Amino acid sequence: MTNELMVVKLGGAAGIGLETLCDDVAQLRRDKRRLVLVHGGSDETNRLAEQLGHPSRFVTSISGHTSRVTDRRTLEIFMMATAAINRRLVEQLQARGVNAVGLSGLDGRVIQARRKEAIRVIENGRQRIIRDDWTGTPERINAGLLTTLLDLDLVPVLAPLGISESGEALNLDGDRAAAVIAAGLKAETLILLTNVPGLLRNFPDQTSLIHHIPQGEIESFAQFAEGRMRKKVLGAAEALRAGVRRVVIGDARQPAPVSAAMDGQGTVIG
Amino acid sequence: MTNELMVVKLGGAAGIGLETLCDDVAQLRRDKRRLVLVHGGSDETNRLAEQLGHPSRFVTSISGHTSRVTDRRTLEIFMMATAAINRRLVEQLQARGVNAVGLSGLDGRVIQARRKEAIRVIENGRQRIIRDDWTGTPERINAGLLTTLLDLDLVPVLAPLGISESGEALNLDGDRAAAVIAAGLKAETLILLTNVPGLLRNFPDQTSLIHHIPQGEIESFAQFAEGRMRKKVLGAAEALRAGVRRVVIGDARQPAPVSAAMDGQGTVIG
């Protein structure tokens, strides 16, 4: 059981209790669980961008996704904000005896991504193309480096940055980064933690939790997903197609959120 | 020759040309050189702290060192500023085909340091004790992780953060961090790049370069060193005591600064 790998995306939302989360991870490590953690950073990036006088601009893509216009200055702010989260996580884990190693997908080309040359967006009702965007779609990972770190009994903690073919740092969606890592490492389970119980049939009614989605029916259930949840559901679909056995969208506000998701609490997909 | 390891501390001063430096490192990698890079971050930290409305306070320690009072907020700003440098370096190196992996001494407990419970400082002529300081003295390294990364043909790029016994992140002096890494890895050469030709007999006269200091005479030459240079000379002494064969304090403004220092340009110690 123990060589089964679990990839956990820690919801970037402010609601996540860092301390309780790290207690849970420390317990899983004592149970010899192999783990890779991936985190986000959108809230922290918003705050830091505001403080540095370069507030982020959000646009809606044709397919309804809201996402940040990541010009070069925003990318550098994103790199700093995600590093602050990464370091805090590693520090808290190390203090609990978990030998965590913080990386981003840029380092050792761990997450190779395709930079989107042009993005179609709708802004104030007008359709336009944005070209100077440093956002990427994760495509492949450097499984060798991550496996080496896991075999050294380390817990990789990854910031959602990728690298393009030509070596450019790129802003990645944390959920999709976690999905491509889970797929690349043939992980047993991908857990996407967020600050709701799971996929809700009628958001925001927390009691309308969808407990199980068979792999074949993800598209039809995707209609219930809005905004960031939509990205999670599509990330789950990608991971399952690539061989991950199970994806669980779990509630980060639980006392032991990762263990709870492992036990199937939340929306189990696959 | 190729399995000889070189540890290079990249001067934090603004004067360092990132592009030319990375061209030099790329050439050294094509010549199969094993390299660990360490960087600083004091200037960037000052700027970011200013922008975030938490300007750094500098105090002078009893022995005349000027150093930053690193309260917790300053440490977090330091973590972000050094991460921005780290990511930029890794990005520039990756773009030149160098498989760089960015880490801090916190990750995988690469640099274990002792947190100074209390620091004696002189501020406005008054001697006092500062307790809430997140600064550390580097003591040991996790040589295993760094050697594994080197054996995977990667170039570790280290931010000057360490970890205390109890798992606290600590601000380290980049030169001393580089010295303890060179010692821990039994490096052949430690190169400390800075924005002057080397140790100058009478600063700031750039022609008064001291070309060579035999290991036994470091203490006497230390009198010529002021401020940050003083830390470099004492870092060099520590590295040599721990078995590093040669330390070179070189000029980062050279066209190929690392190669120039390798060839003995600057102040060669040992």
Added chain:
Amino acid sequence: MTTCLECDAPLTFPPDLIDGEIIPCADCGAELEVLSLSPLQVGLAPAVQEDWGE
């Protein structure tokens, strides 16, 4: 007079044209991207690309 790159029909632009805006050709329906405002230059707009970032 800026014309459509596909069918050469004249293009009509809103007064408050913005950089990068997508202008459909009234005649053939091709989609043109405003590459620069002054001088006014257009190019064929690239296909839709899904955009996901943090």
Added chain:
Amino acid sequence: MTTCLECDAPLTFPPDLIDGEIIPCADCGAELEVLSLSPLQVGLAPAVQEDWGE
């Protein structure tokens, strides 16, 4: 009256005392650290520690 922890002699403090200040005992030369201003508390000052950081 705050006295020296080593020799019990009364300590004299500057009017603008600052938190953490080191006050030498005029009698025995011991160095006292101001642990808190109000209430005024002192402790023996720790030995000198070299301070290096970025």
